Amino acid sequence: MNETQHLSSQFDEELSRLRTHVLQMGGLVETQVSAAIEAYSTGEIASVKTIVETDRKVNELEKAIDDDCAHIIAKRQPTASDLRMILGISKIVTDLERAGDEAKKIAKGVRRIYENGHLPGQYGVGIRHLAEAALAMVRQALDAFARLDTPQAADVIRADSDVDAEFKSIIRQLITHMMEDPRTITTSIDIIWIARAIERIGDHAKNVSEQVVYIVEGRDIRHTKEQSK
Amino acid sequence: MQIQDTPSLKAEARGLNFYYGEKQALKGINMPIYDKKVTALIGPSGCGKSTYLRSFNRMHDLYPGNRYEGEIRFFPDNSNLLSPDVDPIEVRMRVGMVFQKPNPFPKSIFENVAYGLRVRGENNRRVLDDKVEHALRGAAIWDEVKDRLQDMAPNLSGGQQQRLCIARALATDPELLLFDEPTSALDPIATGAIEELVHELKKRVTILIVTHNMQQAARVSDYTAYMYLGEMIEFGKTDEIFIKPQDKRTEDYITGRMG
Numbered sequence: 001m002n003e004t005q006h007l008s009s010q011f012d013e014e015l016s017r018l019r020t021h022v023l024q025m026g027g028l029v030e031t032q033v034s035a036a037i038e039a040y041s042t043g044e045i046a047s048v049k050t051i052v053e054t055d056r057k058v059n060e061l062e063k064a065i066d067d068d069c070a071h072i073i074a075k076r077q078p079t080a081s082d083l084r085m086i087l088g089i090s091k092i093v094t095d096l097e098r099a100g101d102e103a104k105k106i107a108k109g110v111r112r113i114y115e116n117g118h119l120p121g122q123y124g125v126g127i128r129h130l131a132e133a134a135l136a137m138v139r140q141a142l143d144a145f146a147r148l149d150t151p152q153a154a155d156v157i158r159a160d161s162d163v164d165a166e167f168k169s170i171i172r173q174l175i176t177h178m179m180e181d182p183r184t185i186t187t188s189i190d191i192i193w194i195a196r197a198i199e200r201i202g203d204h205a206k207n208v209s210e211q212v213v214y215i216v217e218g219r220d221i222r223h224t225k226e227q228s229k
Numbered sequence: 230m231q232i233q234d235t236p237s238l239k240a241e242a243r244g245l246n247f248y249y250g251e252k253q254a255l256k257g258i259n260m261p262i263y264d265k266k267v268t269a270l271i272g273p274s275g276c277g278k279s280t281y282l283r284s285f286n287r288m289h290d291l292y293p294g295n296r297y298e299g300e301i302r303f304f305p306d307n308s309n310l311l312s313p314d315v316d317p318i319e320v321r322m323r324v325g326m327v328f329q330k331p332n333p334f335p336k337s338i339f340e341n342v343a344y345g346l347r348v349r350g351e352n353n354r355r356v357l358d359d360k361v362e363h364a365l366r367g368a369a370i371w372d373e374v375k376d377r378l379q380d381m382a383p384n385l386s387g388g389q390q391q392r393l394c395i396a397r398a399l400a401t402d403p404e405l406l407l408f409d410e411p412t413s414a415l416d417p418i419a420t421g422a423i424e425e426l427v428h429e430l431k432k433r434v435t436i437l438i439v440t441h442n443m444q445q446a447a448r449v450s451d452y453t454a455y456m457y458l459g460e461m462i463e464f465g466k467t468d469e470i471f472i473k474p475q476d477k478r479t480e481d482y483i484t485g486r487m488g
Contacts (some may be wrong), residue, residue, distance in 0.1 A: 005486065081480060084473075218472060
């Protein structure tokens, strides 16, 4: 990545401010996800409200960053690495915002489960493990973006298939439970939604990482075999 | 969008060196010019892009002490434009040039365009009428001037004068057109008209354009060459140069990181 300064120091400032805002937004999303997992494990449904409120901030940041991207394009006509940075950021914020939405879904699912009674203990470990993996992906994806570190981005992309596999195994378990004891269906469905949301968070982290590769190397690795290597 | 197969060559610089007296202005330039494509030359002031452009119609011959080495092959005949055996007047018939500032002759619109044909010895009124109209249409200015062909050319607006100069260059049916910053003296509307014209012209003629306006290079050209200190740093498809240049010096220039 080109770290040489522009002739226009203002342009440098605009770009660096943009990156800071993305990281700020990513930080909020990370908190949302981690709080949602926490709520799932502990049943502290009070934090659900905070997660929902944070989501509003995340949405505002998404709009502000997109707006800044539009302004930079209009004013500076960025090219090459600058152009890729702006395009990448504009896609990254979409994924971050959606990851935030998924965290909100988890939180609301948790609230439903706990309001209807207790969480059956046997579901705890699998989901928690899945969620930790997805959260780690989000963190690493943001790190990879902050440092423009493509090897780390590649790690995140690889990690996604583990999360997907784990998600499928959880679904299989839940189906077995439901067949064995239909009284668990209501809770199981809520848990399926939660697992699904976690799996989606992993997908969004992977998308962010793909954009990091695009920003740094100019290669679009979405929907290619390359990402599994 | 990718340009699929490699088009045929219209010209090719091979080991081109150029000296203004002692000072070497071009250093070992190797570069293809593809047929019926627009190739943009970009680079900071003094990088040699105009010097390079002017080599194509032997304009440097007009001043003593200038010296070429290497060759510029011109196709399909595979002649060397720089060879002393080649008549520069003949070269300039085949390679037209449009300059930064519109420079119409202090003559009528008609005579400006007919000039090159008359130099060639064409005096048949009907042929001149046809060719002048064809050139003016080709330069997208016919509708604006058809009712006043006898008016003095310098009375036209800047943008019209520039298109008239393009018509003048087109009149001799050149195979290669050289543009040396053709829009730097024009407003955005006139610039847009010239860019649109370049796009039309490449259906019939190969174009080499020097521009300081990077966005213009990105908009009008199929290929872009970045020059610096007399060297060709990078040549490639415009789509690739502006998204993912290979050389850091190109990257620094097009992203505005150097002067």
